[in-house]
Structures are given as C-alpha cells and as structure tokens.
Amino acid sequence: MDAKKLIAARVAQELKDGDVVNLGIGLPTLIPDYLPTDVHITLQSENGFLGMGPLEGEPLPDLVNAGGKACGMVPGTAFFDSAMSFAIIRGGHVDATVLGGLQVDQEGNLANWMVPGKMIPGMGGAMDLVTGAKQVIVAMEHATKDGGAKILKRCELPLTAAGKVTAIATELAFFRFVDGQLVLTETAPGVSLDEIRAKTEADYVVSPECREMCLPA
Amino acid sequence: MDAKKLIAARVAQELKDGDVVNLGIGLPTLIPDYLPTDVHITLQSENGFLGMGPLEGEPLPDLVNAGGKACGMVPGTAFFDSAMSFAIIRGGHVDATVLGGLQVDQEGNLANWMVPGKMIPGMGGAMDLVTGAKQVIVAMEHATKDGGAKILKRCELPLTAAGKVTAIATELAFFRFVDGQLVLTETAPGVSLDEIRAKTEADYVVSPECREMCLPA
Amino acid sequence: MSAPSKRMTHADLRPKLKDGMSIMFGGFLAVGTPLGIVQEILDAGIKDLTIIGNDTATPDIGIGRLIAARRVKKVIASHIGTNAETGRQMIAGEIEVELVPQGTLAERIRCGGSGLGGVLTPTGVGTIVEEGKTKLSFDGVEYLVERGLRADLAILKAHIADEKGNLVYRRAARNFNPLMALAADFVAVEADSIVAAGEIEPDLVMTPGVLVDALILSGEC
C-alpha cells in the first residue's frame, strides 16, 4: 500500500456511520474508497452542498466540487449558498474535516495555507473548517520531501487555526490529541517506535495501548 | 373624509412607483387604497415575503400577513425566512415604512412599542423597520384621546429608535424632517396654523411653501 | 442507507422532553409552529421551560398554550401582545420576558447556529434595548453587540420533508424555522408529508437534512 492510500485507509476508520464530513482536495478525496460498506457518510462541499458523490456518467451543469471539478450527488442532496455552507461548517454541524498539512505542532496548531514569500494561495475555507468541525484530522506524509519533520514543537509557518487539530494520520503513525497532549496511538505496519521518534520533532507520549494499524489488505 | 382615511390618503402620496414598502398594522394598511393607478408598490411583510396583496377569494394555507391575518399575493411574490426578511429591512432595501406612533418628537425619535407598567406588547419588527427603512413615515392621529400632544419636544415613552423619523402625517398636518429640523409643510383642509400650533408641543418651523393638502375627493 | 431513520412518532419525543429545558419554536402567530409537538410537550407535563420564538401566539393556539398552562419560566420573543396571559404573568412577576427586536432575534438565533459569537446591529441603539450591551462604533455609526442564542430543543414545522430530513416550508410558515434548525442540540420537525430521499429537487431544499434529528408526520399525534 503506498503512503497516500495507507493514510486514506486509516483515516476512513475514524469516520462513523452517519457522519457529515468535509474532505480537503488531494489525498483526503481517496478516503471514501476505504469506508466499510456499512458506513455511510454525507460529504459536505464548501462551495454549497451536502450529498456530494462520485461523478457517474456525464457531468451535470454547475455540479462541481470545491476544487472546481465535475462531481456527482446522491439522492437527498441539498444545495445552499456560501453563508449557509459556512453556517454549517462553523456552527459545528460537520462531524469531521480531513485536510492536508504543511506543519502541525504539539499544541494542535495547523499550518497549511501559505509559505511566506513563496506560495500564498489563500486559506479558502480551511480556516473555518478547522475552527468549526468537531474532529479535525490532518492527513499528510510524515516528513517533507527533504526528510524534514512536519510534526513540530511549534509551527513556523502562518497558522490556519490555533489548537484545533484532533488527530494526525501519516504513513508512519496515527496520533490523537488527548486532553491537549499529543499521543501516539498506532504505528503503521513494520514501522518502529524509534523511526517515528526520529522523524517527529514534537514532544508526544506513546499510548500504553499503542498498537499496529489494522488496515485492509 | 374621516381622520384615518385622510392620513392614509396623504401618506399614499409619499410613495413612488416601484417602491418597496412595509406597512404597519391598522391605519397604514389603508394606504394602498389611495395609490394612483400608475403607482405600483411592492409590499414587504416582515413575516417573510415580498409581494403581499389583498385577500381575493379563499385564503391559501400559510399565507398570512404580519398580523396573522389571511392575505393575498401578487404574481412574482417571493417568500423567505426571517433572517432574509430583516436583511432586506435593515439593509436599506425597503424604501418606506409607515407605522403608527404613540409619541414622536422634534429630534425624529419615535415611541410606539410600550407604555411602562401598562402595555408592553414588544417591539416586533418595528425597531428594525424604523432603523433600516429609507423613509420612516409616522401615520397617527395628531393628539391622544384626551387631547394631549403626541408630537413632543422629547418623547417620554421608551423609544423605538432614535432620530430616524423622516415624516409625520396626521389628520391635521404633514411634517417633514429637513436637515434634522421638523418642518410643517402641509395643513389638512380647513385646519389653521393656529390649531396645529395649539395641538403640537414640539418646536417646528412652518415651511415658506406650506400649503393645504391636495387630497382625492 | 444504514443510518438510523429519523422517522418517529410524537410519543417518541417524550424522552427528550425535560423540566427546565430551553425550546426554540418556529412560527409567527402560530403559522409555522408544529402544533402536534406542542401538544406532546403539554402532555409530557414538563415545566420551567425557556421558550424562544417570535411571539407567544394566543392563549389557546400554538406555543401560547404552554404559557396558559403555566409551563414557562422565561420567554425570549419579539412580541407578546397577542397573548394577554403572557403579559399578565410578566406583570405579576410569574415569568421572565426578554423582548428582542425581531430582526435581532433572527440574527441571534442564526449566530447561535452558525458558530458566530454575535452580530453588530444598529437596531436598538438609543433605546432601552441597548442597556447592558457592549457597543462598538465604526465609521461614526454605533452598533450593539448582540450575542448568539441556542436551545436544547428546536421544534419546527415543515410542509414537505424527505427521509433524510431535507425540508421545504410553505409560504409564510417558513419564518424562523430554517434558522432554528441550526441552533439547537436536538431538532424535531413535524411535516405535512414525508417523502423518499431524492424526491425533493436538491436546489429547492430549504433546510438540509443533516440538521434534523427527528421527523414526525403531522397527522400522527
């Protein structure tokens, strides 16, 4: 299983039947493929609907996801305007949001929307999502392309939100914030605690129940 | 012409073709009867629609005015929720509101929602209407049943809004606020300046163009 | 779908009804109020309620019946003039009444349901409504900071619902219902008809189903 698929498969296990979920672009969009058949979630798309599904057949006019790509919709979909979309997001009506991260730190801070002087795409809906969703799951590769740590003592990049992250899933490990403390709860198959320690700058504790991820074949 | 009809007929002259108007309960609801045939206004009902019309034929379910009475609707009516209704009102999208008054004063203050210890019905939508409408026309009888002045130097009753009234129509006179100054611009047929002066506590000036109201027969 | 159905009867609501709870109710002079749910609340015998809505209707209709039956400790509303019993109990000191301008009430409920701490409104400036409130001035205009409102339970009336809880309201019965759907911990809806998911055109849904917890058919009292 490659890194992205492993992360998506692990995050899928965090979602419960009936959850309302907003998935960021990229890796998080793989997650629905790994949901058990008895777990049905409702996907929120911040450009204005609940009930997003995969594209099936010809695209329908004006039916696009928040990345502007043609998508589908399930029976019982509801469209609304941007104020309602973010009333739903900010108001705690989204059970989980899954986003990529440039950096996350041991205080639960997330940085994922700009690199000063280099890449300033804007925050889009990310700041509201991270502030408002009940669970904020960061799904990202454990280290930068250069091997640098992304799970830090303190984010250096401008924050998306302060202290809102509830879990981190990487191809090496799964962490959860428990009472404000970063806790390693699972390791990826074949990954040692030492490897995780070496590639993680943040202070964290290893859960007494820490175990290997239980992933689909 | 009785007092209420005279007031309604005079206020009708303040409305222009195309205006969006919210009419308070009671006397103001008589106003549409006095509009010239070439003046079409759109009535806003604060319980959630634009396009209110007179009841014609059988009442339709759930079609009521802000007084809870069955009403009609014109072609091109639009329904919406209370937040949108007051976005329209507070946001300056209503050209004129016409309300009754218990007291009005020379500062443009209006009191029409409570008499402490006696009558406390609540402000309903009146505070938002008086704050947000472009024109705020108070339509009321000139004096109390006991003959006391209602157009005062300073309102004694709790205010509905401060400094928002733009005109006052009574069965004796029509006043307009011009640059913050209360100005008598018209007298009712057969009413003398002295009678108005005697029944008005507020300081006001008489417009050099003050004339008799020009009312329909 | 394996998700638990939202369909229930009025009687199924009983475990959610508790003394001292706060209840937001849709409706404007009872138009848009779920009358069967009000009956269920009366039958449940719960008391010391805080009720939040536009008005208290009349003593014998809609939410006004809870006032007449003395189940209410506090009312937050924009208008109580149509229910003489509300005024009488208020003046007698038997209930607390917080009067809120109607547009401000709508915004406060919307804020409570939208994760917003409040709004800045010019409505009420210079009146007794401003007493005790934070005021901010921008560009020479004064505003009151009006805070969000939430409730334990919202009771709403829809014309059509689908099995997922998507709602369509009819005419002037919409009023506060869509706002309250956002602002309560448990949202119970009484609908004139309940159709299969997908039967309401997605563009025409007025309240998305994810906001709704319980769906009750109007006739099933």
Place this chain on the structure above:
Amino acid sequence: MSAPSKRMTHADLRPKLKDGMSIMFGGFLAVGTPLGIVQEILDAGIKDLTIIGNDTATPDIGIGRLIAARRVKKVIASHIGTNAETGRQMIAGEIEVELVPQGTLAERIRCGGSGLGGVLTPTGVGTIVEEGKTKLSFDGVEYLVERGLRADLAILKAHIADEKGNLVYRRAARNFNPLMALAADFVAVEADSIVAAGEIEPDLVMTPGVLVDALILSGEC
C-alpha cells in the same frame, strides 16, 4: 406594471461601468460567474477595479481574465491559488490582495447587505488574520470583529429569472450570488432564461426581485 423594466442587454450596462469602481462577482472557480458581463467589463476598458469574490478563477476564465488584462487594483478573496497571474502580480507589488477566510467573506458580504456592522467569528483567532482587528471575548471564547463589505456593482449569474428580478440558481452555481444581491448599489444579473412574473413558484425564489436592478439574458452578448 408601469415600473421600468429591468431587462437590458450587456451593452446597456456600459454607463454603469467606471474606472476605480468596486465589483462583487458571484462564482466559485467561475461556476456561477456571469461570463457575458465579465466580457462586457473587459470590452468597456475600465481599470483600477477592486474585485470582491471567492477566488480569481484562472487567467483565461471568468473574473480571472480581468486580472490577466491588468484591470484590477485590489482583490478581496479567499483563494487565489488557481490563478498564477494573481499571485505573480501580488508578489510583484502590482496589485493588492486581501485574503479573507471563505466563511468570513460570506458573512462580511451578508453584513454589508443586511445593515449589520459586522459579525463576531472565531475563525482566524490566533492567526495572521486577526492582525489589526478588534477582538472581543465572551464566555471564554475569543472572537474577531469582522466588518461588512459592500460594492458599487454586483455581477451575478442566475439560472432562471422572472421579469421582476426574482432569481433561481442551479446547483453549485449559487454560492456567493444571493449574498452579493444584497450588498451592492447596483445589481446586474445574467440569467440563462427570463420568464414572466409569476412563473417561478413564490416559495422557490432564492433572491427576491426587489434586490435586482438589471436583468440580462445569457446569450445576448
């Protein structure tokens, strides 16, 4: 009805288009943006514009074309990543870009159109978004005071309009359009079809016609 018709052609908009004006545009990555009106703005040659909307699309589509044609002085948006030209001009100091969280942008436009001075939002607290803003704390939660936004002109895209200006949007093309209909001095709408007043079911209107000043049929470029 004797009221002047709101129907016009794209060319009729020309007198409303002026250098230095502020323009709100509906759309999310150009879905819900009135492309014919954008073309008219390009053809009019106006410049030094402030544009307000969710994003700047791409250099060759929708509002992004105004950026590429260097007509824009300032952008207020939540995301500019899809239009490399916006980023390039910003880094070169040729245009000013104010990045606003998407939900905050929606609320700011809604406030500007609703007579509200602003909202209190937790979004952006503890980030650079809070710089220079008033903060208020209630019940231990910090909020930013985010102010209303208005524009001289709003350019919107509807699927169906009636002669009175009542609008229906389609699917994800709704986005910011209904909010902007409240928040500009002049509101111009491009619609795929324009029907007689009364042909849109009153419960299904998404933007009331009184908010709309100009109606243009999409094809009539």
